[in-house]
Amino acid sequence: MTTSDATFYERTQEALKNAQLHTALDSATTRFVEGRAKALATLPEAEALRDHARRIRAHTIAHLDQYLAQFADAVEQQGGHVHWAATTGEATRCVAELAQARGVKLAVKSKSMVSEELALNQALEHAGVRVAETDLGEFIIQLAGEKPSHIITPVIHKTQKEVAELFRQKLNAAKTDLAGVPAMTALARRILRADFLRADMGISGANFGVAETGSICLVTNEGNGRLTTTLPRIHVVVMGIERLVPTIEDLGVMLQLLARSATGQKLSVYTNIISGPRRISGQSAQKEPDGPTELHVVLVDNGRTKILGSELAEILYCIRCGACLNACPVYRQIGGHAYGSVYPGPVGAVVTPGLYGIAPWSELPQASSLCGACREVCPVRIDIPRMLLKLRHEGIRAGKAPLWLKLGIKLYRFAVLRPALFHLGGRLGSWAAGWAAKNGWIKKLPGPLSAWTDYRDFPAPASKSFSQRWREERGASSGK
Amino acid sequence: MARHTINLLSQSKAPIVIPSGSCADMIIHHYPKLLAADITYAAKAKDVAGRTYELTQFLVNVLGVTNLGAGSRGCLTYHASCHGLRGLGIKEQPQQLLNHIDGIEQKELPETEACCGFGGLFAVKMGNISGAILQRKLDNIQASGADTVVGIDVSCLMNIGGGLRRRGSRVQVRHIAEVLRSTGTEK
Numbered sequence: 215m216t217t218s219d220a221t222f223y224e225r226t227q228e229a230l231k232n233a234q235l236h237t238a239l240d241s242a243t244t245r246f247v248e249g250r251a252k253a254l255a256t257l258p259e260a261e262a263l264r265d266h267a268r269r270i271r272a273h274t275i276a277h278l279d280q281y282l283a284q285f286a287d288a289v290e291q292q293g294g295h296v297h298w299a300a301t302t303g304e305a306t307r308c309v310a311e312l313a314q315a316r317g318v319k320l321a322v323k324s325k326s327m328v329s330e331e332l333a334l335n336q337a338l339e340h341a342g343v344r345v346a347e348t349d350l351g352e353f354i355i356q357l358a359g360e361k362p363s364h365i366i367t368p369v370i371h372k373t374q375k376e377v378a379e380l381f382r383q384k385l386n387a388a389k390t391d392l393a394g395v396p397a398m399t400a401l402a403r404r405i406l407r408a409d410f411l412r413a414d415m416g417i418s419g420a421n422f423g424v425a426e427t428g429s430i431c432l433v434t435n436e437g438n439g440r441l442t443t444t445l446p447r448i449h450v451v452v453m454g455i456e457r458l459v460p461t462i463e464d465l466g467v468m469l470q471l472l473a474r475s476a477t478g479q480k481l482s483v484y485t486n487i488i489s490g491p492r493r494i495s496g497q498s499a500q501k502e503p504d505g506p507t508e509l510h511v512v513l514v515d516n517g518r519t520k521i522l523g524s525e526l527a528e529i530l531y532c533i534r535c536g537a538c539l540n541a542c543p544v545y546r547q548i549g550g551h552a553y554g555s556v557y558p559g560p561v562g563a564v565v566t567p568g569l570y571g572i573a574p575w576s577e578l579p580q581a582s583s584l585c586g587a588c589r590e591v592c593p594v595r596i597d598i599p600r601m602l603l604k605l606r607h608e609g610i611r612a613g614k615a616p617l618w619l620k621l622g623i624k625l626y627r628f629a630v631l632r633p634a635l636f637h638l639g640g641r642l643g644s645w646a647a648g649w650a651a652k653n654g655w656i657k658k659l660p661g662p663l664s665a666w667t668d669y670r671d672f673p674a675p676a677s678k679s680f681s682q683r684w685r686e687e688r689g690a691s692s693g694k
Numbered sequence: 695m696a697r698h699t700i701n702l703l704s705q706s707k708a709p710i711v712i713p714s715g716s717c718a719d720m721i722i723h724h725y726p727k728l729l730a731a732d733i734t735y736a737a738k739a740k741d742v743a744g745r746t747y748e749l750t751q752f753l754v755n756v757l758g759v760t761n762l763g764a765g766s767r768g769c770l771t772y773h774a775s776c777h778g779l780r781g782l783g784i785k786e787q788p789q790q791l792l793n794h795i796d797g798i799e800q801k802e803l804p805e806t807e808a809c810c811g812f813g814g815l816f817a818v819k820m821g822n823i824s825g826a827i828l829q830r831k832l833d834n835i836q837a838s839g840a841d842t843v844v845g846i847d848v849s850c851l852m853n854i855g856g857g858l859r860r861r862g863s864r865v866q867v868r869h870i871a872e873v874l875r876s877t878g879t880e881k
Contacts (some may be wrong), residue, residue, distance in 0.1 A: 223822075230826050543809045547826040581820060583813025583827065586780035619815070655859055665821025669828060670856030670860050 222577040225552040238373045239549050246540040250591065256480070257470070266592040267471050271531035274425075278522065278530075281425040281458045282513065290427025292490030294509035304338035305514045309417070309450055312510060313343045316448060318414040322406075324432070324439040325349035325519040326419025327365055327534060328454050328514055330556040331569075334417070345417070353402055357384045363550030363558065366476050366536040371549050374398075406438070416442040417504065420453035421534070422468060423511075426461045429489040430511070433472065433482040440484055449491065449506040455513050456530040457521075468533055471593040475535035494675020517569035524602050529564045529633045531594045538588035538598060544581050555579060560588035560598045567605050576614035579605035618662045637681070644675040650651040696725050697735055701747040703742045709756065710746040713871050715778020715847050717851055718748040723781060748778055749871060750846055765796035765878025771803040771840035773831070773854065775847035780808055788870055795865040797878045805841075812853040828857045835865060842866045844873055 221226070229235055254260040286296040299305035313321065321343055323329065335345045335356075347356040355362055358380055362368030369377070374395060381387040381398060392402040400520055416438060422431040430451050432439045443449050459465050459508035465487075473479040492505035521530055539545045539559030550558035555566040555575065563578040572579075579602040588598045609615065629636045650656050651674035659667045666672055678686075695756070699721070703710055712718040722743045727821060729735040753759050778784040784851060792800065811817065811827030831854060835843055845851045855867035 226820070226823055230822055371778075390788045396781055543811065543830075544823055547823055580816070581823065582811045583776070583811060583824065585776035585809035585813065585814045587776075587807075587809065590780055619819070627695055631698050655856070662818060665818045666856075668821055669825030669860070670853065671859040673852055 217498075222552070222554060222581075224688055226548050226581075228553040228600070229548040232610055234373055234376065235371050235549050236547075238371055238610075241547050242367060242370045243540040246477060246537075246668070247539070247591075250475055250537055250540070251478075253474035253478040253480060257474070263467065263470060264593055264595060266532065267467050270459060270467060271594045272528075274458055274460060274464075275456060275527060277301065278455065278458070281460060282455060285423050285425040285428060286511075286513070288424075288426065289509075289511050290428070290491075291508075292428045294490050297510060297512045298515055299512055299514045299516070302332050302516055305332050305452065305512055305516065306334055308333060308512050309452065310337055310341035310343070312448070312450060313338060313415055314341055315510075316414065318343055318448065320346065320409065320413045321415040321417050322343045322348050322409050322413040322442050322446060323352075323417040324348050324419070324434060324451055325352050326417070326440040327362075327369065327556065328419055329417065329452050330362060330514065332514065334452065343415075346406065346413070348406050348410070348436075348442055349434070350399060350402055350436055350438075353406065354380065354463065357381075361551065361556060364536060364539055365534050365557065365559075365561075371551065373437060376480055410441045410445050413446045415448045415450060415668065416444075416446040417452060418443050419452045420457050420511075421449050421472065422465055423453060423458045424460075424462055424465050424487075425458050427489055429462070429465075429487050431465055431469070432486040432488065433469070433484065434486075435477075435479075435483045437484050440486055443486060443488055444505050447506055448508045448510070449488075451488075451509070451511045453511065453513060455515055455518050458534075461535045470537055472533055475533075475537040475591065475593040506674075521565075521568040524568070525604055526564055526568045528596050529561065529568060529601060531596055532561050532565070533593060534561075537591040537593065538596075541587040541591045543583065543585060543587065548581075553581070560602075561596075564601045567608075572605060572608045573612050573614065576605075576609035576612065579603075579609065616662070637653060637679070640675075640679055644677070644679070647672075647674045648677070649675075696728055696739070697732075700725065700729075700735060700738050700742050703746075704738055706877045708745070709752065710742065711749055711752045712746065713749040713846070713869060714849070715748050715775050715782055715784055716849060718746055718751075719777040719781030721746045734757060748782055748846065748869045749789055751782060751784055754787040754790055760790040761794035762791065762874050764794070764874045764876055766798050766873055767878060768842050769799040769801055769840045770795075770842045770844050770873070771801045771835065771838045772806060773803055773810065773835075773843055773845045773850065775845055775850045776807075776809050778846050784846065788844070791870065791874060792844065795873060801838045801840040803838045803840070805830070806834075808834075810853050812850050814849070817853060824853075828853060832857045832861060832863070836863060840865065842868055842873075844868055844870050846870050851852045 255261060289296050297308045299308055321338060323345055338345050349352050351367060352377045354369045354377055364370040378392040381392060387401055391397050418432055420430045421433050459468055469485060473482045491509035492502045492507055521527060538561050542560050545559040553562055555562050563581060566578055567575040582602050584599045586599055629639045647656060654674050656672040656674060657667060657671060659672055666687050696798045726743050729739040747756060755866055765827040774786060809827060810831045811824040812826060817824040843865060851869060858865050
């Protein structure tokens with residue numbers, strides 16, 4: 215799912231020049247990185263818990279077929295309906311048909327990455343259903359006609375000032391409504407409250423599905439998820455097939471890590487565990503006075519089984535906390551939009567080519583210094599750098615490497631395997647560099663190497679190579 | 695290239711000491727994986743990996759030395775290179791060695807564990823992003839107030855040094871081996 219027509223380089227250039235983006239990203243990611251570290255430090259067994267969480271996710275993904283079947287049965291036993299969607303088209307058609315068949319005109323929606331992946335809003339609007347995003351960040355994004363730039367804080371790229379200006383333009387907000395974050399939030403609440411009460415359908419994602427109970431777990435900080443899933447008469451859950459945990463106990467493990475890794479909270483403000491629609495039959499004590507009368511769970515594959523059968527399967531362990539984005543030096547510079555995918559950052563650089571193939575997304579795995587910060591903070595210890603290397607390899611095999619790089623590597627390899635040639639090359643390089651250098655530094659390198667000297671000087675090599683000095687000094691000391 | 699290097703390093707059974715966390719990480723962790731399916735080289739790769747050390751790791755963990763009797767001058771700050779730090783777990787060793795150098799002052803580098811933006815060919819393939827990451831590192835170095843940045847990886851130091859030079863900064867970069875070798879009476 216492409217979010218922009220510009221090339222990757224153009225997008226990164228645009229992002230790097232955007233001073234407001236830099237301010238917004240810097241303050242948010244710094245706060246999250248520090249918050250995460252502090253929150254995990256409050257757990258005496260944080261490292262063991264991460265190991266355990268990884269084992270749970272690895273086990274679930276390895277037995278996904280069984281847990282999906284168990285989950286689907288349990289959802290139906292609870293009175294819900296399960297829909298299997300192999301593709302984007304199947305998923306969006308399924309939700310659109312549900313809405314149309316039930317005369318739904320307005321749907322409220324809580325934040326869901328898989329719905330972004332599917333461009334579900336567009337499909338529903340096309341089917342004549344208005345969709346109101348109710349997460350404050352998503353509300354802002356929808357007003358601005360943009361895409362989220364972070365998987366948990368979609369509007370991380372905007373400053374308060376920019377949001378105020380947007381509200382003034384799009385909502386005709388009065389000055390008093392824009393006096394600070396609480397006033398702006400209150401304005402959004404007033405607008406959203408009316409939609410919540412009118413809507414016939416609530417659409418949510420799922421942070422986790424619990425296989426043994428058929429429960430949906432949804433974590434939010436704003437309470438919009440609770441309203442979305444309880445007020446409208448129909449609740450539709452759209453979730454990727456990998457979002458399962460086997461048991462409620464396993465869910466407890468994940469919840470201890472999710473909010474801590476994401477925002478540095480011990481637990482998000484709202485944690486909903488939804489098991490089935492409103493109970494209307496049976497003993498009167500079991501009857502429920504409120505809640506949706508229909509619950510539909512749409513299980514979306516859309517390329518996930520392809521990932522499952524590949525060397526990228528580990529990326530399906532992801533619990534979408536966003537810690538790898540916050541820790542990534544590249545994400546912190548370019549933000550989410552530059553990636554061009556709804557899944558940005560280190561996890562997105564693996565998920566996106568995994569879902570849609572390497573050819574259109576070959577730059578994403580390149581956009582990493584392989585520093586390993588993502589692996590270090592991942593609550594389930596996903597080895598993202600390993601998969602980025604694997605994807606780079608696939609990119610080269612798909613013919614996506616520039617010619618200078620292919621030739622350069624071949625030439626380098628040829629020389630490395632022939633020591634005499636390597637030394638000669640070294641001397642030639644040293645001589646050329648010495649000629650180009652002033653005071654030991656080169657200001658401009660030729661061709662593709664100019665990307666180095668666009669941003670820093672390049673040191674001229676020492677006049678004597680290491681092996682020359684080694685021979686001389688060792689020769690002198692051993693008296694040879 | 696890995697096979698060629700392994701052949702060369704197999705000519706002796708001695709420990710292999712590398713003054714670069716990135717190169718050591720490649721040989722220690724990546725060579726055995728790269729050649730795991732190679733009947734002749736899998737065992738050789740493991741053997742070489744098992745006796746390869748990064749310099750400060752070798753000094754502190756193998757030789758048990760932290761005081762090399764070095765002396766120097768000025769105010770140092772330490773940049774923790776990624777592959778040494780996250781690949782090999784080198785965190786305390788350089789600090790222990792630096793703590794025993796006479797005549798120097800040390801300053802903490804803000805965000806010392808953040809990448810400098812080098813990343814090998816990344817610095818050339820995505821020079822603009824790499825350059826932006828580097829600027830943040832340079833800002834932190836200048837904010838630390840140190841006059842010298844010390845590291846364990848030449849490639850990061852080349853990147854940082856080139857960036858400082860481009861800025862016209864007078865902060866020097868030095869590999870930890872250079873600092874440990876000095877006596878404080880040079881120049």
